[in-house]
Amino acid sequence: IMSALQKSQQAKAEVFCKQAEALLSKKSWFSSASRNSEDAAENFVLAANAYKVGGMMQEAGKMYCKAAELYNGAAQNPSEAAKSYSQAGN
Numbered sequence: 001i002m003s004a005l006q007k008s009q010q011a012k013a014e015v016f017c018k019q020a021e022a023l024l025s026k027k028s029w030f031s032s033a034s035r036n037s038e039d040a041a042e043n044f045v046l047a048a049n050a051y052k053v054g055g056m057m058q059e060a061g062k063m064y065c066k067a068a069e070l071y072n073g074a075a076q077n078p079s080e081a082a083k084s085y086s087q088a089g090n
Helices: 004-025 033-053 057-072 078-088
Strands: none
Touching: 004 033, 004 057, 033 057, 033 078, 057 078
């Protein structure tokens, strides 16, 4: 059974995940793939943080890894990728 804190943090995390997925699927003349990937990665980090606060460490780790993959790929930000991978291990 989930606590009220866990439920609220899970709900927050799910909102951030949906925003990240929307950014990744967005094709626009006005925004680049790397910008969308960077923004999506930031949302995955926010989701990970919400899961972490709710004590859902496995879910948090998955979100940090998703962020790291984006930072390492299209977002071309290896230092943020390293930070996210490090967070996934904590």
